[in-house]
Amino acid sequence: MLRSAQSTLAARSGRNLQRGGSGTIITQTTANGSFFVTAFGINVSSRVVGQGIDPVNAARNVGIVYDIGQNTAFEVGALPGLNGALAFGVSNTGYVVGSSMLNQGSGLPFIWSDQGGIVAIPLATGTSEGSARAVNSAGWVVGNDSSAFSIPFLYDGTNTYRLADLIPPGSGWDLSMNTSSSADGISENDVIVGTGVHNGETHAYAMVPVAPSPTPTPTPTATPTATPTPAPRVTPTPRARPNPRPRP
DSSP states (O other): EEEEEOOOOOOTTTOOOOOOOOOOOOOOTTOOOOOOEEEEEEEEEEEEEEEOOOSSSSTTTEEEETTTTTTTEEEOOOOOOOOOOEEEOTTTOEEEEEEEEEESOOOOEEEEEEETTTEEEEOOOSSEEEEEEEEEEEEEEEEEESSSEEEEEEEEESEEEEEGGSSTTTEEEESSSSSSSOOOOOOOOEEEEEEEEEETTTEEEOOOOOOOOOOOOOOOOOOOSSSSSSOOOOOOOOOOOOOOOOOO
């Protein structure tokens, strides 16, 4: 299900948002002296991700991570053949996503973890570059690939899907034939948000997964007998579970 939304500002009574707080400059550097310039995201563990500068090579983007609690900073590295990155999103389980590139060139989407390091996210069909923008705790990633047009994508840890292929035909949404479409956020329950074109006009959207229909469980029918001996219970044969494919 794809829902359009207009930008609104909601005020909640009885809650002060950061009133009386103070701003702190992130001064911690990485091992090679790279330092934070822009922070793009933060998780519940106070892990901050963003863009840094390498004092030795200012042309190189630095995908930088800062742990507030430990007061440490490090780079996510770069994909093979490239030398830098930008880190745009971080999940509550520590996944970091962004784009890796050579100096200031076009980038390729990646996902980083403490266990696996930096790994390329496969590009959506028909695209040549891209950037991952957000990730949830399960490691599902959304972002934008591109060629002539902007192609919002979803990566489920195995496959990359064009969001345009996950919505029903005739919906009025165009997520593949314009330069405005994007996928910028994903929630813990896999709701994707971004920008798309609906009936020729640009709108925000929320792409809500459709809950799968429950599979009926057969109820065993007892076989009548002439004796009070109970009929044997039928045990249904387990069915193989299909790999889930997100649906709008």
